Amino acid sequence: MSILNKLSEFFKRKDKVAAHGGEKAVQKQLAAGKLTARDRINYLLDDESFYETDLFVEHKSVDFGMEKKMLPADGVITGTGTINGKPVAIYAQDFTVAGGSLGLAHARKITKIMDHAIRCGIPIIGINDSGGARIQEGVNSLAGYGEIFYRNTLSSGIIPQLSVILGPCAGGAVYSPALTDYVFVVDKISNMFITGPDVIKTVLGEEISKEDLGGARVHTEVTGNAHFFADSEVECFEQIKRLLSFLPQNNNEPPELASSRLPKTRLEIDRIIPNDPRKPYDIRDVIKAFADDSDFLEIQENWAANIVIGFARVDGKTVGIIGNQPAVLAGVLDVDSSDKAARFIRFCDSFNIPLVTLVDLPGYLPGIDQEHAGVIRHGAKLLYSYSEATVPKLTVILRKAYGGGYIAMCSKHLGADFVYAWPTAEIAVMGPEGAANIIFKSEIAASDDPETTRKEKVKEYTDKFANPYIAAANGHVDAVINPQDTRRTLIHALKITKNKSEARPSKKHGVPPF
Amino acid sequence: MENYNFKLRIDDTNYETGVTRCYNRRKKYAPKVPGRIVAIIPGTITSLAVQVGSSVSAGDTVLTLEAMKMNNKIKAPINGVVKTVNVTVGQSVAKGDILLEIR
Numbered sequence: 001m002s003i004l005n006k007l008s009e010f011f012k013r014k015d016k017v018a019a020h021g022g023e024k025a026v027q028k029q030l031a032a033g034k035l036t037a038r039d040r041i042n043y044l045l046d047d048e049s050f051y052e053t054d055l056f057v058e059h060k061s062v063d064f065g066m067e068k069k070m071l072p073a074d075g076v077i078t079g080t081g082t083i084n085g086k087p088v089a090i091y092a093q094d095f096t097v098a099g100g101s102l103g104l105a106h107a108r109k110i111t112k113i114m115d116h117a118i119r120c121g122i123p124i125i126g127i128n129d130s131g132g133a134r135i136q137e138g139v140n141s142l143a144g145y146g147e148i149f150y151r152n153t154l155s156s157g158i159i160p161q162l163s164v165i166l167g168p169c170a171g172g173a174v175y176s177p178a179l180t181d182y183v184f185v186v187d188k189i190s191n192m193f194i195t196g197p198d199v200i201k202t203v204l205g206e207e208i209s210k211e212d213l214g215g216a217r218v219h220t221e222v223t224g225n226a227h228f229f230a231d232s233e234v235e236c237f238e239q240i241k242r243l244l245s246f247l248p249q250n251n252n253e254p255p256e257l258a259s260s261r262l263p264k265t266r267l268e269i270d271r272i273i274p275n276d277p278r279k280p281y282d283i284r285d286v287i288k289a290f291a292d293d294s295d296f297l298e299i300q301e302n303w304a305a306n307i308v309i310g311f312a313r314v315d316g317k318t319v320g321i322i323g324n325q326p327a328v329l330a331g332v333l334d335v336d337s338s339d340k341a342a343r344f345i346r347f348c349d350s351f352n353i354p355l356v357t358l359v360d361l362p363g364y365l366p367g368i369d370q371e372h373a374g375v376i377r378h379g380a381k382l383l384y385s386y387s388e389a390t391v392p393k394l395t396v397i398l399r400k401a402y403g404g405g406y407i408a409m410c411s412k413h414l415g416a417d418f419v420y421a422w423p424t425a426e427i428a429v430m431g432p433e434g435a436a437n438i439i440f441k442s443e444i445a446a447s448d449d450p451e452t453t454r455k456e457k458v459k460e461y462t463d464k465f466a467n468p469y470i471a472a473a474n475g476h477v478d479a480v481i482n483p484q485d486t487r488r489t490l491i492h493a494l495k496i497t498k499n500k501s502e503a504r505p506s507k508k509h510g511v512p513p514f
Numbered sequence: 515m516e517n518y519n520f521k522l523r524i525d526d527t528n529y530e531t532g533v534t535r536c537y538n539r540r541k542k543y544a545p546k547v548p549g550r551i552v553a554i555i556p557g558t559i560t561s562l563a564v565q566v567g568s569s570v571s572a573g574d575t576v577l578t579l580e581a582m583k584m585n586n587k588i589k590a591p592i593n594g595v596v597k598t599v600n601v602t603v604g605q606s607v608a609k610g611d612i613l614l615e616i617r
Contacts, residue, residue, distance in 0.1 A: 203582060204609060205556035221535060280518045280531045305534055329537060330522045330529035336536070362524045368543040402525075434525025 017055055017072040021096030029096050034166060034189060035233055037077045037092040040127055044237045045081035045090070052079040053113065059105040064136040071097050074105045075130075078113040080122075083244055086256075089117035092127035095167050100130035102173065103137040107144025114151040121250035123160040125240065128177060129167030145172045152179035157350035159250045162240060165190035165216075165226070166233060174225075181347055182243060182299070183226040185216035186236050190226075192219055224303040224336060242297055246311040246318045247351060254352045255318035264294040269422070269483040277400050277426060277466075280330070283308050283323040283358060286398065290487040292316065299344065304336035306365075309344040314356070315491040320348035323358035324409065326399075333405055334365035335378040342381035345389055354392035354494060357410035360399040362431060379408065380513040386414040388510060392497035394490060397421040397468065397477070402430050412476050417500065418493045420486075421468035421477045428470075432462040549592050549616035553607045557581030562603055568596045570616060577601070577613065590616055 001009075020026050020036055029036055035043065041050055057074050059066065075097035080089050091110050093100040110126070117124040133141040155161055156179065163177035164184045169192045177183045177192070185192075193214035200206055200213070212218065219226035228243070230236035248255045265288055272285045288294040291312035298310040306329040309322050322341050324331030348355055364375065386393070386408070394417060395410045406427060412419045421427065429435065437444070440457040447453035471477045481489050520533040561578045564570060570590040579586045594616040601613050 203555075206609075278527060278529050280529070304536075326529075326531065327518065328532045328534060330524065330531040332522070332524070362522075362527065362529060365522075366524060367540070369540045372543070430525045431527045433527045437526050 014055065020072060020094055021075075021098070025096035032189075034095070034129070036096065037094040037127065037129065040092050040164075040166065040233065040237075041077060041079070041081070041090055043234060044125070044240060045083055045088070046085065049081040050079055050090075051081065052077060053116075054078050054109045057105050057109055059103050059137070061103060061134075061137050061140075063138075066136050069098075073097065074103065074109060075100050076102075076106045076109050078109045080113075080116065083241055086244070086249060087120070087122045088244070089113050089120075089122055089124045090127070091125075093130040093167075095129040095131070098134065100167065101132060101134035102130055102141055102144055103134035104140040104144050106134070107141070107147055110144075111147045111151055114148070114155065117159055118151070118155050121159060121252060123162065123244060123247065123249060124155065125162045125164060126176065126180070127164045127166055128169040128173065129165075130173060131168060132171045132173055142172070145176070148176050149179060152176055156181075157251055157346075160244070160247050160351065162243070164236065164240065165192055166236075167191070170194070170196055170214075178225065182228065183219070184228045184230065184236050184239060185219055185226040186230045186233055187216045189233065190216045190219070192225060220300070221302045224300060224340060227299050229302065243311075246297060246313070247353075251350055251352065258292070258313055258316040260316040261293040261313075263289055263291055263487065265289050269424070273399060273424060275424075277431070280327045282327045283325045283331070283360065286358060287312060287321055287323060290314065290490060291321075296321070300340055304334070304340045306331055306334065307337035307341050309341055311353075314487065314494060317494055318353050319356045319490075319494070320344060320353045321356050321358065322410070324361040324405075326360050329365060331361040332363060332365040333361060333379060333382065333408060334370055335373045335375050338375070338379045338382040338408075342385040345382075345385040349385070349389035349391050352391060354394065354497065355386075355389060355410065356490060357386075357393070357395040357416070359395060359397040359401045359406070359409040361402070361405040361409065362400055363403045363405040377513045379404075382408045383414065384510070384512045386410045388512075389415075390500070390502040390504065392494065392500050393417050394493050394497070395419045396481075396486060396490075397425040397427060398483075399424050399426060400431070401425060401427045403428075412478070415502075417497050418478050419476065420479050420481045420489060421472065422483045422486075423468065423480060424483075425468035425471075425477075425480075426466040427468055427477065428465045432458045432466055435465070436461045547615075549594055549597075551576065551588060551591070551613045551615070553579065553609055553611045553613055555579070555581040555586070556609050557586070557607060559601045559603055559605045559607060559613075560585055562599065562601070564596045564599070564614070566596055566599055570594060570596060576616075579607070579613075588613070592616055 059074050076093050078091040091113050161180035162182050163180045174192050191210045191214050197208050220229040228239045287296050296312045306325050308325045393410055410416045436457040444450050444454045468480050518530050518532055521528045522531055558580045560580045564576045571593050574590045575587045576590050577588050597615045597617045599614045
């Protein structure tokens with residue numbers, strides 16, 4: 001065979017497998033408002049940067065007529081490329097090929113690219129669009145899932161792992177995304193559930209649509225399983241690029257230093273924060289007032305919104321921000337907000353991202369539902385992850401820091417490197433009303449005019465304790481700062497803590513309360 | 515988010531704030547009534563072993579509920595007398611329906 005013939009055979013073979021599941025299946029995919037697997041990769045990666053691997057992999061299944069079926073690329077595209085010029089590994093399930101079903105060859109393509117990513121220390125992105133296990137392959141397809149989960153776990157804390165749900169992701173398949181760091185969903189395209197609407201109807205007689213059971217909104221507003229919601233696939237790809245810009249390639253390097261940029265707004269405390277600690281404001285306005293270019297990438301924006309988490313840069317350095325949100329449920333800690341913040345803190349700690357904690361909360365959310373949902377063990381996650389973290393930990397107390405909430409929000413006692421308080425801070429065991437009613441209970445009861453006495457006692461408590469100076473007098477606060485100096489102070493603290501090293505007793509791993 | 519009409523009371527203080535969908539949809543606590551038997555799964559009553567006035571001991575089968583092709587024996591949770599029977603044989607019940615009460 002001449003070289004030309006060999007080349008032409010190569011192109012012929014390549015074109016055959018590159019044609020996805022055939023014209024009809026591709027048309028169906030497009031009609032559903034979805035891109036093809038290869039187009040998704042090309043949209044997401046830098047132009048011309050994708051290099052495919054394992055294009056010619058074929059399954060070995062011989063049962064149920066499978067031996068006669070050639071599945072192009074076995075239903076998953078794998079390879080490497082670059083995003084913002086930085087290398088990534090990627091795979092995209094191809095729904096047009098046997099419904100993107102996962103058999104052993106399909107899974108082994110995924111685990112192979114995962115192994116590359118771990119060895120090379122580059123982020124991995126998985127695009128999920130699959131009907132589930134390839135039933136014809138039986139236990140081999142289950143083996144495939146298991147091998148993926150195992151690598152997700154080994155990769156955790158080594159390389160960033162992103163899951164993009166662009167179609168169905170049901171049954172066991174959901175556990176790979178659940179093990180990864182960030183899950184992206186798109187409205188009316190993504191579906192995730194363990195048991196689908198059909199099974200639920202058969203077993204429980206309850207009817208629910210796929211969208212209401214496990215659609216993009218459900219997972220970004222109710223379950224917290226997903227982190228980023230987009231209206232379209234293209235918007236989703238932009239979110240991925242933006243997220244990666246804040247992250248290092250792996251746990252052995254810091255995030256890339258960007259050029260320092262001034263915030264677009266100037267921090268004017270009088271305009272953001274109401275003087276009355278019972279009044280709300282949006283904590284994100286404070287973040288934007290000190291972040292470079294006022295740029296803040298919020299994560300899980302619509303779930304457990306009483307705590308705000310996300311990435312920003314200060315003087316060009318990526319920081320992970322955790323802030324109580326007085327605009328939602330007064331910024332209390334509860335089951336979901338503790339869980340949300342705790343996982344984010346562990347991510348930042350794994351990937352050398354300093355933590356900036358903004359405190360303004362009245363405490364924990366009271367309620368039978370909270371107690372019965374295990375707010376004790378979920379709340380403990382937050383204490384655990386803050387205490388465990390050895391990256392620079394900077395805390396700014398803006399207003400209320402009461403009781404257990406004060407301790408949990410990266411207090412000095414949990415190892416914060418620097419705790420700053422604004423003059424508006426109130427660091428106390430509880431708010432003045434509650435405290436006065438307990439401390440002066442008998443005086444109030446014995447008074448001829450209980451209401452006046454109560455008011456006097458509340459004022460007495462407020463004057464004495466509702467400030468940052470008692471905490472500062474005890475060294476629990478390192479400095480009381482002018483709010484206008486917040487950015488300057490954080491920049492300085494990040495410089496000071498840049499080479500922070502904290503030795504801990506060696507252990508295999510801890511036993512966090514999850 | 516812009517709507518701060520909600521008041522959250524913590525330690526005798528009312529905080530003006532917004533509220534989440536999950537908070538509004540949280541399950542209200544319903545104290546457990548001893549002796550009340552509730553359908554844990556939708557299905558059909560296939561047999562009734564008791565009637566109003568029957569004395570039962572904890573662990574006695576009081577009725578069978580067919581669901582998912584399984585006949586589930588539903589047992590008395592306490593010793594007592596059957597006070598109400600809300601179902602008949604052949605009746606379909608939904609999850610959460612009160613089937614009978616023992617006192």
